[in-house]
Amino acid sequence: MSGQSTSVAQTPAMSASVVDHYLSEHAAVGPTLPALGVAWIDGLRREGRDAFAKLGFPTPRDEAWKYTRVAPIEKRAFRLQGELCIGFDEDDIAPFLLPTLACHRLVFVNGRYAPPLSKPGKLSPGARLMSMDRALREHADLLESHLGRHADPSANGFTALNAAFMADGACLILGARTRLEKPVHLVFLSIPQEEPVVAHPRNLVVAGEGSQAQVIESYASLGTGTYWTNVVTELVVGENATLDHYRIQEEHTRAFHVATLQAHQARDSRLRSHSVSFGAQLARNDINAQLDAEGSECVLNGLFMADGRQHVDFHTTVEHARPHGSSQEYFKGILDGRSRGVFNGRVHVHPGAQKTDAMQSNRNLLLSKDAEVDTKPELEIYADDVKCSHGATVGQLDPDMLFYLRARGIDGATARGLLTYGFAQDVIDRMPIPQVRERLSHTLLTRVPDAEHVKGMV
Amino acid sequence: MLEISDLRVSVGGKDILKGINLTVNAGEVHAIMGPNGSGKSTLSHVIAGREGYEVTGGSVLYGGKDLMEMEPEERAREGVFLAFQYPVEIPGVNNVYFLKAAVNAVRKHQGLDELDAIDFMKLVKEKAKAVKMDESLLKRAVNEGFSGGEKKRNEIFQMAVLEPKLAVLDETDSGLDIDALRIVAEGVNSLRNEHRSIMLVTHYQRLLNYIEPDYVHVLADGRIVKSGDRRLAEELEERGYGWVLKREVAA
Incomplete structure (x- = not known):
């Protein structure tokens, strides 16, 4: 960055008008959001709104955003999508489905649940799958101890906005020992509009004790144009539960994609989360796993590929809060053209989290001399009987x-x-x-x- | 088939080959022997077209064409095959896919139709059996996690599938136990015919107990210092390289 003083001088003025834009949108839309008047939901939204008013968008001076400038998002006044008339059918969305996979499918268009395109199917007894809109309106009691308890609305401007505008997304709740035979496929499609629009999908998966499920989140575009997806997904993995999670991001290269995945793991739980980032001009993925009880296992597996002027950023954080936890992270990046990749892998072993076994690997392939990647392991270890390893490489084809x-x-x-x-x-x-x-x-x-x-x- | 005249090659400014003359005709098996550092591997690599070698003089004609002007893949498509001394592991690239790409590249070049999946698998299974290659290795990534012997056998297997006109085996015998050596040798012998030329580059005579060469050449300090028939190899085995090198100096 050249001329830091200039940027410092300009940022507050710019942020103020941008923040005002979203706050006035919030003032307009707020009264129409689902479950209005439920105190804890109102509170969560208010917390998000206030946090955003205070934080605005991250700047390169925030350590976690040093390599990812969000100015291209900040400078556009994205509008919330109004009521959308969906004039297409299953054939139009076929390319984004997994045709041979028998699954429970929920489709979202510009962040709103689209029942005509969805096929939730029949679920095992003890499982509930529905839109977040419906969950908020009809089952707020089921959400209360989970929604917003893990993804902190004040973490940054993006999670704050997501909480403030929380309205729709997917909600899967599995009772104790409930096992889903078929995967759940959540398909988020965006149709670019004349003016740039934003969607703030909010997803929640609660896997009760001993339950098991597979959840796939897909993000794709129907058409060309600039828009922004700002999603937060909370995964709550109960005692001895197993959750296989996938995020496949193939949005158009004019789109912006900001995603936070926040997982909370109970005793002896297993989470395997696979992330693939192919699309978007700017894709930022925060993946945070809180291993909050003994014996929990977490695998974070990821692939990012960028070309042209794409920018893709993965920030992972694994909190080993209790003993006997294990985490394995495998991330690979392939960067071509003038693209830029960022991987920041934080592993935090808390005092007393003995016998933690943490492994992290990030390997990057640069296919052009103009492509760049910044990779940074960040290990903070406050226990002495642990096994932690990390490795990062950047190279060309052999x-x-x-x-x-x-x-x-x-x-x-x-x-x-x-x-x-x-x-x-x-x-x-x-x-x-x-x-x-x-x-x-x-x-x-x-x-x-x-x-x-x-x-x-x- | 192959005509090497006064070939001079340097690596990083250092002369390695200092005027090699060698003619290999169709159907012949030539053994190139020599002590470490004599330039044996350089000769194999230069024939296959590896980068990093500077040809400073001489010529290599292959079927009358200037081999040095050709890209490595063109040479392979024209029938040149190098069995690597250290076969490379290629994670994530399946052996069968790789081989299919190679076979079809050669076939396309020869104006033949590409093999479909069924015909290709038939060919692969037949050749795997012929060189006693474990079929389970085919399903794995190229050479990944293969033992030394399995890697060498995979080279011979690829050779059997690709049916080259000129095969250069770069120290294929090194690091093999006697059973593996016998299997590799059987593989080579089964490919021996009047249309195919084979160059065996080796440090040891022992391979030649199993593959009988028509000619033996001793390479030392970048030159062929002595040529003869298989009895030369036996003599080398008995008396070591010092004997030839000394005689050369005396002469």
């Missing part, structure tokens, strides 16, 4: 591998595509649902260098 492929008759461009595909493969292989793996492998193939040739061979 010339020995390239030569090996070429020496077998494979041309250089195809070899580069094949090796790029191979680089990402282990992240995809770590995902248990075959249809997701197939889908992502396919997407990956369309995005590697010399995609046409590679596609034919895999």
Whole structure:
């Protein structure tokens, strides 16, 4: 940043008008939000509103936002989408579904639940799946001890705005020992409008004691244009429960995507969260796991791929608050063109969290000399009997591998595509649902260098 | 098939090959032997087209064409095959996909139709059986987690599938126990025919107990200092490289 004094002088003025824009939107929309008058929900929204009024958008002076400038979001006055007339059917959304996967499907368009496109299907007894709008209106009591208890509305301007405008999204609640046979697929589609619009989806998954489920969140665009998705997902994983979670972000390269995933894990619980970021001009993903009881296990697996002028940022935080927890993080980045990647992996082992076993790995592949990545492990360990490791690499394609492929008759461009595909493969292989793996492998193939040739061979 | 004339190669300004002359005809098996640092691997790599070598003089003709002008993949498509001394592990790239890409690149170049999945798998299974390659290795990523012997066998298996005209085996025998060596040798012998030329680059004579070469050349300090038939290899085994090198100096 050049001329810091200038930026310091300008920021407050700019923020003030931008903050005012969202506050006046909030004043206008607030009275129409669901479950109005329920004290704790009103309180949560108010907390979000007040936090945003105080914080505004993050600046590069905030350590967690040092490498990700959100000015492109800040400078546009995004409007909330009004009532949307959905003039399309299942065929239009087919490309965003997993056609061979039997699942419970909820579709959201510009942040609002779209019943005609959804197929929730029949759930196991003890499971409830519905839109957040309905959950807020009809089942506020079921939400009270979870919603907003984990994702702090005051964490930053984005979570604050999300809380302030909380209206819709998905809600899955599993009673004790409830096991969902089929995955839940949450499909968030955005239709860009003439003016830039924003959606603040709010998702909650509560997995009761001994329960088990698979949840997939997909984000995609129907059409071209600038819009902004600002989502917060809370995962509450109860004692001895198992949750497999996926986030697949394939939004248009003019879109902005800011996402917070906040997980809370009880004793002996297992969370495996897989994140894939392919799209958006700016994608920021905060993934926070609170291992709040003994014996909880957490796997964070992720892949990001960017080209052109895309910017993608993953910030993970694993809080090892209790003994005998384990966490494994596998993140890989592939950066081409003039794209920029950020990985910041914080592991915090609290005093007394003995026998913690934490592993973190971030490997990055730079396909062009103009691509950049900043990778930073952040280990804070306050217990002495723990096993913590981390590793980060940034590199290009291996010339020995390239030569090996070429020496077998494979041309250089195809070899580069094949090796790029191979680089990402282990992240995809770590995902248990075959249809997701197939889908992502396919997407990956369309995005590697010399995609046409590679596609034919895999 | 292959005509190397006065080939001079340097690496980082250091002369490694100092005028190699060698003619390999179709159907012949040539053993290139020599002590460490004699330039054996450089010769193999230069034939396959590896980067990092500067050809400072001489020529290499392959089927009458200037091999040095060709990209590595063009050489492979024209039938040149290098069995690597250290086969590379390629995580995430499945052995079968890789091989299919290679086979079809060669076939396309030859104006043949690409093999479909069924015909390709038939070919692969047949060749795997011929070189006693464990089929489960095919499902894995290229060389990933393979033992030393499995990697070498995979090279021979690829050679069997690709059916090259000129195969250069760069120290394929090194690091193999006697059973693995025998299997590799059987694989090579089964591919031996009147249309195919084979260059065995090796430090040890022992491979030549199993693959009988037509010619043996001793490479030392970047030159071929002695050529002969297989009896030369036996003599080397008995008397060591010092014997040839000394004679050379005396002459």
